[in-house]
Amino acid sequence: MSATRVLVLNSGSSSVKYQLLDMSDSSRLAVGLVERIGEETSRLKHTPLTGGGGEREREEPIADHEAALKAVAAELAADGLGLDSPELAAIGHRVVHGGLKFTAPTVITDDVLAEIERLVPVAPLHNPANITGIRTAQALRPDLPQVAVFDTAFHTTMPEAAARYAIDVATADEHRVRRYGFHGTSHAYVSRETAKLLGKAPADVNVIVLHLGNGASASAVRGGRCVETSMGLTPLEGLVMGTRSGDVDPAVVFHLARVGGMSIDEVDTLLNKKSGLVGLCGDNDMREIRRRVDEGDEAASLAFDIYIHRLKKYIGAYYAVLGRVDAIAFTAGVGENAAPVREAAVAGLEELGLAVDGELNAVRSDEARLISPEYARVAVAVVPTDEELEIAQQTYALVGNPS
Template sequence: MSATSHVLVVNAGSSSLKYQLIDPDTGESVAAGMVERIGLETGTSRHTVGGETFRREVTSADHGAAIHVLQDAFLEHGPYLRDLHLVAVGHRVVHGGERFSAPVVVDDDVVEAVRELVPLAPLHNPANLAGIEVAREAFPDLPQVAVFDTAFHATIPPAASTYAVPSAWRERYGVRKYGFHGTSHAYVSRRVAGLLGRPLEEVRTIVLHLGNGASACAVDGGRSVDTSMGLSPLDGLVMGTRPGDLDPSLPAHLGRVAGLSAQDYDEALSRGSGLKGLTGSSDFREVMEMRAAGDKAAVLAFDVVIHRIVRHVGALAAVLGRVDAVAFTAGVGEHDPVVRAAVADRLGLLGVDLDREANDGAHGETCISTPDSDTSLWVVPTNEEGEIARQSAELLR
């Protein structure tokens, strides 16, 4: 029996189930995998342990079948879960509404509350809930912990979280800014303080989580004080298939001139906008290849993406009053030096001085600003699963 505690982190999507086995004290991933194409006739799974990845075709009719694929992978390739000091299963839940401002141990009341929050996150919470329910059955003797994307943003003050809409909307239906990517913003802002060698309480950071989903967050002393996403993950920055900032009159306008229903509008904003709407592709790497080839739509899309990021950084900088660091994270933020350079070149008001050689060669945690830069720039790979494991273990302690 290992003396080291481990948390099994589960992130259930509508047609996939990702998992990692993590040491919550070090953040080290012992094993990781994914079951894809749940509900389809043919699917795939992969399980990585000890630097080796095992892939196979599977058929998972639902999330319950997918959790059995997970268990089989550990039995076949290791490590054996029964031989580990497994203390919890930690679950990512996208929307916690106003009820959940911290991780919670799952019980029947929590399950029902997450179900009641489905209208706030109809694309995410049902899948997250399915992951919780099947894991409770598969691991009945382990505490299940729900960690909410929105919880980190519970510290946003009312002046920033309140929408100027009728009071009935706010009071009856929970209409307000919630914010998302909370585990990523929490982890990265804490790492930035460590990299600066300063107490977290003293550091003011803007975290740019740039991936297929994207958001910016102002973090003051480890507390979220404002963020780009709002009631839903559609607001703010331009994303793979989501538009970010829009004029609120757009649905009424399209209803009048195009006869667009609310359902069709919601579908278009969730799956057909952002990079997809601008270029036909939601993959940022493809868009960059198109841009390099001179595609006008891709050139415009890149400019729109950068402009939106810069505008939100400027607004969040004004909220913070002082910015010690800007951190780039997630798929695009960690791996695309062209995006980082384009953003940095437009942050003159923050006294940013980009170290271009460091930016081009950035790998892992890297400072990409010069010593003369008034605001330091960092690349910090996010570790959302590690953050979920850490929060789950801390709650149980």
């Protein structure tokens, strides 16, 4: 019997998201989330997707990631899907930052883990949690291939003209300062699925992907390869996000330090956690913001307008980078569900061949679909992202047993 299952782990600082997939047909066998790890009361939500069982949820202290993964293993075992199953081919880990060295999914060795650790200074919020998840999974199944799939890998095809900042080269190289980009698994998956939606090969399609969630990023994909993306050294650069500012004049930091008396840590917190939509209007949920806009709330209306203005600027910029655009794809929580965002982002861009059909745009669906009218020169699509499936596919392609 061949091993066709892949467990996908996304380890955050106080959480573990997981999915177990069978790669023989890309079906999901179980999904779940452990959150508030290390707090007085943690929560585990587990949903088996085979055998007819319903969601199970329990709240109890879960001290650390090791305890969290053991709890996950116990839930899977209760459904006959335990980590000791011979059908489990590998564990795939989402790793946020892979620098320039990791351009593809990689089997985790001691050397690979050491390099991920060396990248902690450029991903201090994410890589440590990813490392903890890897080490814990290795301890639970030391015999099983563990694969790192990097958020940054898809963007390593960017030309130097797009990836370099215009600062002193020696300083930049010494401290690894360059544009890496993030959400790469999503951009890879969505750009490929958009080509499929158009009935074309990825190599024949130029796509602008708009990954709009609480974190938001754009990418320009030419023939299946990323040539530009909005996030940079960190996930702070680019679009307006839920709590992140996106693009600001770097001198804002100096001004707030010198004139405002703020420390570097305080500015960091401001730009990453107290800015974006929540900084502009107090909400980072687009549904709530749109409700307030419809009620005439001025702060929410301004926040929405700033969000759309930035988004439209990036669409235009990436159109220029690509030269020819076949499709624009909206994805992630906001991109997939907020019809007013899609409509506003495209409004006024008819000269670029862009338009949205109001009726098609209003339809809610979990399926990839076109929302542009037939006459539009550029297709506008809604393509649900599936980062877990992308991680599982990359993991299985690397280490799976096809026999």
